[in-house]
Amino acid sequence: MTTFVSRASWGARAPRNVSNNITPQNGGVTVHYVGSGNVARPDHSQCAAQVRGIQNGHMDGNGWADIAYTYLVCIHDYVFHGRGPNVRTAANGTNPGNQNWYGVCALIGDADTVPEGLVAGIKSAIADLRGVGSAANGINGHRDHLATSCPGSRLYALVQDGSLNPGGGGGPSPAPAWPGVYFRYPPVTTHSSVRTWQQQMLSRGWSIAVDGAYGPGSKEVCLAFQREKGLGVDGVVGPATWAAAWTAPLTRVEALTRQTLAASR
Ligand SMILES: [Zn+2]
Numbered sequence: 001m002t003t004f005v006s007r008a009s010w011g012a013r014a015p016r017n018v019s020n021n022i023t024p025q026n027g028g029v030t031v032h033y034v035g036s037g038n039v040a041r042p043d044h045s046q047c048a049a050q051v052r053g054i055q056n057g058h059m060d061g062n063g064w065a066d067i068a069y070t071y072l073v074c075i076h077d078y079v080f081h082g083r084g085p086n087v088r089t090a091a092n093g094t095n096p097g098n099q100n101w102y103g104v105c106a107l108i109g110d111a112d113t114v115p116e117g118l119v120a121g122i123k124s125a126i127a128d129l130r131g132v133g134s135a136a137n138g139i140n141g142h143r144d145h146l147a148t149s150c151p152g153s154r155l156y157a158l159v160q161d162g163s164l165n166p167g168g169g170g171g172p173s174p175a176p177a178w179p180g181v182y183f184r185y186p187p188v189t190t191h192s193s194v195r196t197w198q199q200q201m202l203s204r205g206w207s208i209a210v211d212g213a214y215g216p217g218s219k220e221v222c223l224a225f226q227r228e229k230g231l232g233v234d235g236v237v238g239p240a241t242w243a244a245a246w247t248a249p250l251t252r253v254e255a256l257t258r259q260t261l262a263a264s265r
């Protein structure tokens, strides 16, 4: 059972300023680690001091307004409140990264293992951010935003296989059965399952009308999605493109693609 630790409880300094300029409904949660070596504290009584040290480094060393992360999670299933929900992070290394993604830092290094308590804590942090923080379902790693080893190979493997997804049982969410109808345009394909697919694409963040009619707008989204996911790019929603709408990881490239698409309209 995860314990959330308030800023007062871990002895946080006050932030210099707070920005609420974040739109995590367009991204989700980015996972980080502390860095190289063994840094996980074996005894939980040492974890608060570790978080204070990270905050001091970010505020005094980097000159940032506060500790960069939204939450920090130790191997003992404790979630330390960093900037918290609905506050812009400084952790993800790019403007789109900090605009659309929260930052959750695992208190481990690349030589540490990933114990169950850490996985449980990260899942609790992500569930919280999807709830009170309005985060979309995306989960990625710091290295998806720019070239970095973060969050380390062990943790990144769990990012990729769905193990950190609080809504899933350790895998990507299953797609509903393919309806057996190919969505094409022209002419417009009208079918009840078109609405199901449009709703799913909308929930991934794509700018799409949910009207049950597969026309030029839906096809444009389909083409961009197929291109980004390495699917056959034919603008037709068949079995593979249908399933990928539920099972393909939500990546940074997809987030950028759909922003560009929305901006071009
Ligand atoms: Zn990182």
Ligand SMILES: [Zn+2]
Binding pocket: 043, 044, 045, 047, 074, 075, 076, 077, 078
């Ligand atoms: Zn701990």
